[in-house]
Amino acid sequence: MKNDIKETSNTDDKAIIRGVVDSWDGMTISGWAVSSDSDNFELCILADGIEIKRFIPDQYRSDLYEQKISTTGFSGFKVELNVYELIDKNFSEIEIIECETKSPLVGVPLNIYSPVIKGHIDSQSIYNIIGWCFDKSYPDRNVDIDVYVNESLVTTIAANILRHDLRDAGITSFSSGFSLNIGQYIDHLKLNSVVFKVAGTQQIILDEVKLFPKTARINTLVKLQNIVKKATLLNDSPELTWLTQSIIPELIDKTRADQFAQGDYSFADKTLVTNGKKSIDIIVPVYKGFEETINCIQSVYDVNCKQNFNVIVINDCSPEPELTDKLRNLEKTLGFILLENEFNLGFVGTVNKGMKYSETNDVLLLNSDTVVTNHWLDKIVGAAYSDETIGSVTPFSNNATICSYPRFCVDNELPKQIKLNELSEVFATENKNKVVDLPTAHGFSMFIKRSTLKDVGFFDEKKWGKGYAEENDFSLRAARLGWRNVMAMDAFVQHLGSVSFAGNTDEFIATNLRKLNGIYPDYPQAVESFINEDPIRPFRNNVAFNLLQKEQLNTINKNRENLGSILYVSLTIGGGTEVATNDIAAINRSEGKSVFMLVAPSENMWELKSLIDNTVVQYKLPEDESMLIKHLKSLKVNIIHYHHTIQFPKFVWELSEQLSVPYEVILHDYHTICPRVNLIDETKSYCGEPNSDACNRCIKRNGVHNASLLSFDDLGGTIDSWRNYYFEKLQGAQAVITPSVDTRDRILKYFDLDNIEARYHPESEFIYEPISLIDAKVLNIAFIGAIGVHKGLNVLKECAKYAYKFNLPVKFIVIGYTSDDEYFKELPNVTITGKYEKEELPELFKIHDCHIAGLFSVWPETFSYTLSEALRANLRIAAFNLGAINERCNVDYLNEIGTPSNVIMKNILGIN
Template sequence: MTPVNIIIPVYRGLKDVQDCLESVYSANYKTPYEIIVIDDCSPEPAVSAYLKEEADKNNFTLLINEENLGFVATVNRGMQLHPERDVLLLNSDTVVANDWLDRIKACAYASEHVGTVTPFSNNATICSYPNFCQDNEFPQNGSVAELDTLFASCNAGESIAIPTGIGFCMYIRRACLDIVGYFDVDTFGKGYGEENDFCQRVIQHGWSNQFALDTFVLHTGNVSFGDEHNDLKHAALSKLAALHPTYEQQVQQHIFEDKAKPYRERVWLANLRYSQRPIVLHVSHNRGGGTLRFLEELSDDLRSQAHSLMLKPSTSKPGYLTLSQVQTHDAALSPEEKEFCLFFHAEDDKDALITLLSSLPLCALHYHHLIGLPNWTQSLGTMLSLPWFVSIHDYYMTCPQISLTDNTDKYCQEKGVDACNQCIKRNPQDNASDILSWRKQFQPFLNQATLCFAPSDDAKNRFATYFPDATIKTVYHQQGRYTGNAFSTHAETKKSADQPLNVLVIGALSKIKGADLLEELAVHCKNQQLNIQFTLTGYAYRRLLTLPDSNLHVEGAYREDALLQSIQDKIRDNKVDVIWFTALWPETFSYTLSTAIESGLPIVAPDIGAFPERLYQRNHTWIVPWESDTHHFADVFTHVKSTLQGTPLAEHSDATDTVIPEIYQSQVPFTEPRFQYQRDYLPLTKKVCFTSISTHSSQDIRQWIDATLTQQQPKQSFEDKTRVGLLGLLYTLRGMKIFSPILKLIPHTLQRRIKEKLVK
């Protein structure tokens, strides 16, 4: 049998080269091969010395370029060494395992006109795993051999055609190479684009580029060209477009179709089942916000110890639940557009979902919300014999209005059973008949939970009033950060009397979050000629009166990950002096407050919810009664303005007749909880007995996967499309000035009910 030449061009990166060669040596395969290593005039003497030492041991054939030729010419030299042999191009920053070469060659000869073959990798654009078209970090506690075994077992013998192979690991049949020719050195110089051009020529000559779906090769990425690689890539794109005008279209079509996704899902499922790490199943709603942020941050904190899955109502198909992996990147994508999302009808597929979950090494369930979920999900822990945790993000289980607000769209002040029942009659929610029955349905669920986490003492104390038998512990989000004491010297800079006080409000403001209050105060300051200006970084539930009709400017939606930088830019440009929190209900934590604290700016916040304890004894911080009216807040900001100017209030021209308001500092201490998620969380979960993949045949694994992957994403019905269209229309109307007065008259609870009907 004719050997295959494994061609490994080397430029730099001693550790990568050593790992690559050791993996090739230790792999186990039947295909005869010869390793051809080419030292492309490495700038690292240690690399060249190592290669010579290994070559002297007859481990491989070593070719040395007297001058740096670059990847293209170096690979051509290797391919020309034995004109009768197939070749496999292998980057020096790769790691291979098991019988990888046998599987790749089998794919190359599975049909007559296969020209090239590329396997899966963590860093291979259209051949990437687990996330498509992304550079994925390989888990530190995993091994290439284990993951490759999963690919071999789940996708044995499977391949699909692709528009281009990926040069990190690409098999080329000699018969094809003889027809197509070598890489184009004249056009692509030292590298990038050459394999794409070659693969396009392969297609033009009637051959195919195959994606071997049963093989995985680790690729650390880009050690060959260092910092030059981005410039080289950009230059290559224009050359490719000129030579192959349809290339980009072919790639985009392949990305759109993503025919490899089912095969990635198969491996993902098998990896979960045979993983040696436990799995936490997070149960939540489908509304994003701070709940999703906490869920993702917790999963990220625990990722070295456990996998994280999420079960939630589908956002695209009413009546369905989705099971997906928890990801912390790609904020632009919805959870159902990300990788590995399985659909289960909430009632018809209940048994199939429970069967799947029972086959995975789950150690616990962690509930974040129940809204939109069928009642039986509360019993999942009992069904699966697992402990469960509950995180308190709002007041849904104590109040069907969720936020402890009433028909005034303000904090109800929790006046007792009769007041709650009257509120339910005025604003019925989720078939709630009376408040005691509403709370009673959640008592077993909360009382039997291993632990309930409250993100503030305020939230804990409110919940404990209604659920005294539940074990509730205060554990702040973002542990160790934003404790309320951070403060910069920005506020020490004195403002002149003629400068405005620039007040920043952040968020998506509903009625209960103070949108109307903000508008009223901005109009009041305009009418009273108070030199106080307001900026809303975010938007409101309706269009607010802005400049020149008020002292308010609305910036629109912002990116959460860029919020702090936006505030810092405003500080630098003297466009913000103080941040104001306008909430009219007891927020349980507030991620926006964390960003405000980190900014170091002065803060004005209500004396309700988590604000007082999180801002305890913080300098240049004003805690104001939450029910204060417009006139009182005007006095507050006039006082803040004079304080930042360093002048007595009576000397301030805008406040000659103003009485200094009562400004309250928090009297609620912030106590950092002793419970630490990374240390104390997993010991409370169930000890898992792991299953080794070696104990199951490939046929058994594939049968289990095929039985599991019976759920397909439902097609969107006409009713669903209509519902989505109406939701979009409402968002459009909300932003129109003419409808603003009308929306102001519609209670927040009614607006929420309409939205829920369209979202479900």
């Protein structure tokens, strides 16, 4: 039908019909029609070609008479045509024709738009319900509402009361309020369900209201008391006695005393159907993220799954046209249901739309940035129906806070050494049919039984807007009604976490979190307790240890001569120790050996980690000590390399004996001779290694290193007892290795060891050809890394001040940051780049035209990877005559242990 208005005529010899449809507001069609030979003819309204009504255009229209369109003016019509009744009968197209000639009238399109009801229940009691609603598709007409109480139609009301608050809020259809005297319709002896529908249809609108009058409440509590009393007589337990003698009587008395105890059970929109054995409806809300969304939907159809399912994809006004086009094409090829929102509803409104569309089935809400795995739905549904009180189920994921793997409450990358479906199979094997109760479900992949939805209601759009905290609120509402929120230990779904719905800003999230915690003040403590207890850890460990075994088995298959594994014991605070262990481990693996790392992030939590993946098994000590030993034996550990024990208790040194294997010690610093690790005292510089009395005074005054688990008193309270303890450990080692001759010689001043040797850390070979300074008009000196006092911060301050004061052609470039960046804001000859990644260093040196590396550590470094990076960049070196930096820049040392770091040394500038 054309939108431009033309009079319709019939060229039949019998008559000429002219007519126009002027308007249709969803309730009344207006227009006019005239015939060339008769004033008494009929028009027909057709719905999808079916005649539904006849009428005669016989109303007076002065405009028709004045314009001489009609000789009498009685050619107009106004005919009732309720759009909701048409929608209820699934009609889609409307047309008006002259009954005899079949000539259609033209004018405004008679399109049937789906109703978009907006409204709210403002207040409710057993006496009155007040609210408002209007239809956004037909804003000029008031909505008539059929009111059902306990499934019986009791009255019809009109939402036509003027509401000034709606007008002030900018709602154009502000004459849309209603006030319902509900008290005359409810049964005061039972719980009442009040449902609102568009008049004459089955279209449910607004919230279902549950009203529980006082008498009904008291009767219900008395019945409950009787049931519990019978149980008490059969089983005299303190808990049941407490209920019958204290809790339930108090509730009865409180209800009787409460003058207005009518009940306020107002939830989000509810369905009126019960669950049966049907397909699962997978609801995928989509906003943006082309590749992620398509991968998600495709994965649902690609994986193996026995459970019947339907997919409902809802496009929430995506800002990406190419995504909208792709979804429309995929709908045809994959066969899912595609719904498209006319305007952006946000996550909450969109998934609610899907759950309402689903009507009777269980649902699974699936984020569009997920990838599912083989039999994921089978395992989730199995968990859901393992207990009739389970209401929601969440699977494992790599990015799902308390449901995350391998680390708890962390956004993890997927393991690199195993494919996604293989990883899922490990979960299925190791944790088969296991569930754990959660304080809240996680919305990335959230299964909800239809019976739970019927009881609890949908997500609360009014509370949470476009989204955040809605699944937490739903979970707590469900738990309040006796439903369990659980996690399926045997199911895994990848979650990228990269695609968000519009409106999820940090401020919006913070606001909703405050609102959530305000409504449920016990919730933060419940989550904190869950995190502290971490009941999911054993199930993460089952999977992680399986992966460590696979890693060890893969190594054996590659090199059957090396059946054992090496256990590294090290720290978690990074630095050169971490770089060295990774490099040495790479060499061990190239020789066909498996390498695993043991660290202690906290005193009672140790972690056994892969060094080629993010797999980690966590042990709570001392409870899990026997499990740790069992696992290490299973991984065939045949030697231990102690790289650092600063974060461990003394028990860590007993591992060698418990496993009956030898050990080596690699010294990355001076922890064994100095509890402060780096030989720095309160002057913030190298102490000069004084006598024992001075060391004791220093430790008493300054304490041990802040990362040290052991205190000074734990090892006797004197520097001699400290050193004696570590001398015994070093003496019992198969070998003690230092990363430089200087470090070895310092250790030998305290420990008479015949098993110690100096061995530079392995590095790739490169040629050092120092930058020429001949053409440099300004000398740019680079300070590399995190520059604190121990790395020469005070040297940098003094040099920069001096150069600025005397206007010297010298600039200082901090490639990294300092512990006092604020100090340098007033010095224009100092530039601070900020944190960087290692691979960015060459480009940063180039950008800032660096000539010299200032390596002014005030303690004797044991190796210095910073020196290696400076040499690779061919920077000249300015350093103190101290420690391994001086050694590695001094040719005199080369004859003893070979070319340092495999560098072909041509020339080094030393500035002392």
